[in-house]
Amino acid sequence: MTSSSPRRLGPIALAALALWIGLLALISYWMAAQSYHWLPVQASNAAPLVDGLFSFETGLGTFVFLGVISVIAWVVLRHRAEKYDQSDAEPIEGNTKLEVIWTVIPLVIVMGIAVYAMRINHQLGVLGPMEHIHPHNAIEAQGGYPGDQLPPESIEVIARQWSWEFRYPGAHVSSTELHLPVDQPVTFRLTSEDVLHGFYIPAFRLKQDVIPGKAIDFSLTPTREGRYRLRDSQFSGTWFAANQADVVVETAEDYQAWLTQAASLPLQDGLSDAVGEYRERQTQVHPGWATVRPAPPPQVNVPGSNTLPHDA
Amino acid sequence: MTSTIPLSGPEENQSWTRYFGFNTDAKVIGIQYIVVAFFFFLIGGFLAMIIRGELITPASDLVDRTVYNGLYTMHGTIMLFLFIFPVLNGLNNLLIPTMIGAPDMAFPRLNAVAFWLVPIFGSLLIASFFVPGGPAYSGWWSYPPVSIQNPLGNLISGQGLWLVAVALSGVSSIMAAVNFVTTILRMRAPGMRIFRMPVFCWTALAAQSLQLIGLPALTGGAVMLLLDLTAGTSFYRPEGGGDPVLYQHFFWFYSHPAVYVIILPVFGIFSELFPVYSRKPLFGYVYVALASFIIVGLGLVVWVHHFFPSGVPEWMRNLFMFTTMLIAVPTGVKVFAWLGTIWRGKLQLTTPMLFCLGGLINFVFAGITGIMLATVPIDIHVNNTYFVVGHFHYVIYGAAVMGIFAAIYHWFPKFTGRMPYEGLGKLHCLLTFVGANLNFLPMHPLGLMGMPRRVSSYDPEFAFWNVLASLGAFLLGVSIIPFLLNMISSWARGPRATHNPWNAIGLEWLLPSPPPEDNFGDHVPTVISRPYGYGLGEPLVEHQAEIEKALTLAEATR
Numbered sequence: 011m012t013s014s015s016p017r018r019l020g021p022i023a024l025a026a027l028a029l030w031i032g033l034l035a036l037i038s039y040w041m042a043a044q045s046y047h048w049l050p051v052q053a054s055n056a057a058p059l060v061d062g063l064f065s066f067e068t069g070l071g072t073f074v075f076l077g078v079i080s081v082i083a084w085v086v087l088r089h090r091a092e093k094y095d096q097s098d099a100e101p102i103e104g105n106t107k108l109e110v111i112w113t114v115i116p117l118v119i120v121m122g123i124a125v126y127a128m129r130i131n132h133q134l135g136v137l138g139p140m141e142h143i144h145p146h147n148a149i150e151a152q153g154g155y156p157g158d159q160l161p162p163e164s165i166e167v168i169a170r171q172w173s174w175e176f177r178y179p180g181a182h183v184s185s186t187e188l189h190l191p192v193d194q195p196v197t198f199r200l201t202s203e204d205v206l207h208g209f210y211i212p213a214f215r216l217k218q219d220v221i222p223g224k225a226i227d228f229s230l231t232p233t234r235e236g237r238y239r240l241r242d243s244q245f246s247g248t249w250f251a252a253n254q255a256d257v258v259v260e261t262a263e264d265y266q267a268w269l270t271q272a273a274s275l276p277l278q279d280g281l282s283d284a285v286g287e288y289r290e291r292q293t294q295v296h297p298g299w300a301t302v303r304p305a306p307p308p309q310v311n312v313p314g315s316n317t318l319p320h321d322a
Numbered sequence: 323m324t325s326t327i328p329l330s331g332p333e334e335n336q337s338w339t340r341y342f343g344f345n346t347d348a349k350v351i352g353i354q355y356i357v358v359a360f361f362f363f364l365i366g367g368f369l370a371m372i373i374r375g376e377l378i379t380p381a382s383d384l385v386d387r388t389v390y391n392g393l394y395t396m397h398g399t400i401m402l403f404l405f406i407f408p409v410l411n412g413l414n415n416l417l418i419p420t421m422i423g424a425p426d427m428a429f430p431r432l433n434a435v436a437f438w439l440v441p442i443f444g445s446l447l448i449a450s451f452f453v454p455g456g457p458a459y460s461g462w463w464s465y466p467p468v469s470i471q472n473p474l475g476n477l478i479s480g481q482g483l484w485l486v487a488v489a490l491s492g493v494s495s496i497m498a499a500v501n502f503v504t505t506i507l508r509m510r511a512p513g514m515r516i517f518r519m520p521v522f523c524w525t526a527l528a529a530q531s532l533q534l535i536g537l538p539a540l541t542g543g544a545v546m547l548l549l550d551l552t553a554g555t556s557f558y559r560p561e562g563g564g565d566p567v568l569y570q571h572f573f574w575f576y577s578h579p580a581v582y583v584i585i586l587p588v589f590g591i592f593s594e595l596f597p598v599y600s601r602k603p604l605f606g607y608v609y610v611a612l613a614s615f616i617i618v619g620l621g622l623v624v625w626v627h628h629f630f631p632s633g634v635p636e637w638m639r640n641l642f643m644f645t646t647m648l649i650a651v652p653t654g655v656k657v658f659a660w661l662g663t664i665w666r667g668k669l670q671l672t673t674p675m676l677f678c679l680g681g682l683i684n685f686v687f688a689g690i691t692g693i694m695l696a697t698v699p700i701d702i703h704v705n706n707t708y709f710v711v712g713h714f715h716y717v718i719y720g721a722a723v724m725g726i727f728a729a730i731y732h733w734f735p736k737f738t739g740r741m742p743y744e745g746l747g748k749l750h751c752l753l754t755f756v757g758a759n760l761n762f763l764p765m766h767p768l769g770l771m772g773m774p775r776r777v778s779s780y781d782p783e784f785a786f787w788n789v790l791a792s793l794g795a796f797l798l799g800v801s802i803i804p805f806l807l808n809m810i811s812s813w814a815r816g817p818r819a820t821h822n823p824w825n826a827i828g829l830e831w832l833l834p835s836p837p838p839e840d841n842f843g844d845h846v847p848t849v850i851s852r853p854y855g856y857g858l859g860e861p862l863v864e865h866q867a868e869i870e871k872a873l874t875l876a877e878a879t880r
Contacts, residue, residue, distance in 0.1 A: 212772025298386030299456025
């Protein structure tokens with residue numbers, strides 16, 4: 011964009027322009043480095059790939075943005091009409107060479123980004139198939155543990171209005187807090203009993219809509235121990251915002267210990283903030299507009315918590 | 323009140339009451355559209371204030387969650403279907419006939435019917451606040467199954483009224499689009515070949531073609547949703563074998579091109595105004611004009627990028643990422659052409675020019691976040707988060723609404739015969755630019771951190787940026803005050819405008835301010851050169867000097 015400068019450039023002007031472009035490049039590089047801090051901690055093996063791509067585009071975008079701003083600022087500061095000057099400027103109607111240049115360069119840049127992104131898509135696919143859609147199996151939907159159909163490390167995720175239930179078919183455990191072993195690939199089978207939901211864990215940089223009537227296989231590998239948020243990312247009605255669960259990534263031993271201990275616990279009410287708020291709302295005279303009644307809390311071995319401090 | 327005046331009739335009906343009845347003059351309809359649109363803009367803006375009031379604290383503590391969901395749904399619906407589309411159709415009505423030298427639109431009665439549908443479906447939508455259970459609450463996308471849950475089970479529900487209103491809006495838009503396309507193609511002044519047409523008309527033609535191609539898909543999709551809601555069919559209902567993702571295809575097949583229906587005329591406004599206030603021809607006129615149609619073609623094949631994390635296979639993700647990336651090219655061409663236009667110009671920083679420059683800066687920012695969103699792995703992370711909300715508010719408020727304000731200030735003297743006040747205009751511009759950036763910039767870090775959109779409460783770590791965004795929203799609310807003051811006071815008693823106060827080139831500036839009902843009547847000038855001939859010294863039309871002399875003489879003796 012700075013290439014639209016006048017043809018006759020003295021050596022000092024050229025040096026100043028080069029210096030300015032260098033400065034913009036430096037700022038862009040700094041912004042690209044900064045961009046990692048705008049994102050949550052990296053807790054899956056997808057996160058560094060996504061963040062790298064984002065950082066690259068932040069740097070490039072900063073350069074383009076500052077370039078355009080520089081041109082506008084220069085024009086506003088230097089090419090303003092004198093007061094009461096109503097005359098026209100030199101009529102430049104276009105420049106075919108310039109127009110070709112500013113078509114080809116953006117074309118090359120965006121196609122480059124797309125190819126880079128496609129390769130990352132492919133890598134994410136290799137790390138775990140991003141999605142496999144199955145026709146919904148009615149028996150699975152009715153509950154029970156379809157352990158014989160799933161790989162042993164597979165976890166069933168059932169989204170409802172408004173709670174998240176996690177079933178570990180191999181261990182015969184169910185919970186409203188998701189526990190995962192660190193550095194091990196894990197496969198989820200995502201189902202919904204009512205409406206669309208979004209299975210979104212920002213620290214993992216991964217998201218998949220949960221679609222009623224379908225079972226979607228979704229894989230990822232957590233890489234950092236800690237407590238993270240799982241948020242519903244596809245609007246699901248009244249208590250959409252409260253439809254959150256915690257994800258605990260722990261060592262393989264802790265994970266096994268948790269599973270063993272959980273299996274011994276009796277079934278009890280799982281977490282559902284919506285159920286509590288709905289009960290409270292029923293006592294009000296003018297509670298607001300109509301709402302779907304929340305599904306009863308899932309019966310689980312471990313309710314867990316969604317109020318502890320989380321890393322992201 | 324409801325007198326239908328015969329076309330180019332001899333008697334002048336300049337009474338202000340014509341604005342309140344069924345009138346077939348495109349210039350009256352244009353102002354009717356714009357005034358009605360700003361009435362709904364105030365309602366939509368008020369809802370935004372409540373939304374930002376709720377989000378200034380993490381807890382859901384200002385309104386009930388059901389109310390919040392209804393308010394954000396109605397905010398989006400009102401702003402799109404009752405503000406931005408009508409205000410743009412208002413500009414189309416004012417500008418297309420006068421820019422191409424037509425006496426009126428091709429079908430004046432159809433034009434008036436299209437307009438009068440707006441207050442009708444607008445009232446229907448507002449009425450949904452008062453039905454039992456409240457208005458629609460499933461977002462302006464109305465994705466099933468949430469949108470067909472109908473908690474009270476009544477036949478008449480907020481969601482049902484919403485669907486009828488949106489379908490009527492589609493009917494109105496199709497009527498208007500037929501009219502604009504016909505008018506542009508068939509009613510141009512002698513000598514105005516297609517490559518002598520102002521870019522605003524090019525972009526209007528492109529945008530209205532998109533309406534004609536896309537709207538039937540939305541209307542069909544909405545009718546099926548209405549049937550699912552009221553008649554118990556299962557087009558999208560999973561338990562009946564329907565597919566909820568199918569609706570997303572119908573919806574975005576239109577609603578992505580709808581974004582271009584909004585932004586293309588704004589590109590047209592930028593292309594008209596930068597030459598006037600830089601005193602230079604538009605840089606690369608032919609390329610800028612054609613780029614609009616490249617955008618139309620590509621805009622029709624990108625819709626899946628709205629739901630990459632849905633049940634969409636990998637090949638679709640990659641394909642639609644490529645098409646989306648390609649749109650950056652014709653859009654970039656336009657941005658560079660505007661920079662080429664202002665470069666080495668003689669800039670006059672009037673209110674319309676300041677709005678254009680501010681809008682351009684915001685648009686470039688939105689373009690960069692748009693590229694990020696097109697990139698599938700990044701989109702997977704930020705899809706349905708505040709990053710997207712920030713991005714499209716930069717496009718729609720930061721660029722489109724600022725461009726619309728620029729157009730209003732620029733063409734206000736032409737159609738009211740009065741000059742707007744510069745001081746109030748510049749204050750309005752400053753407050754809008756600062757308010758919009760303070761409101762929408764913080765949404766980007768929020769989205770990157772993982773705050774989903776449409777939430778009525780959020781985790782405390784998001785509080786800081788939300789407070790800033792809310793303050794920005796309230797500042798935007800304040801920014802409307804100088805605008806309204808300016809419009810009302812300058813229309814009532816502003817200085818009288820000459821036929822060409824900005825010294826601009828274009829057929830509309832060869833008409834008196836305000837123009838007579840039939841514009842040029844029987845004396846349509848013959849166009850002999852391209853638009854934007856600033857500094858070239860060539861007249862735009864035959865006998866231009868005589869026409870201008872007569873206009874100046876008439877102004878001196880009024």
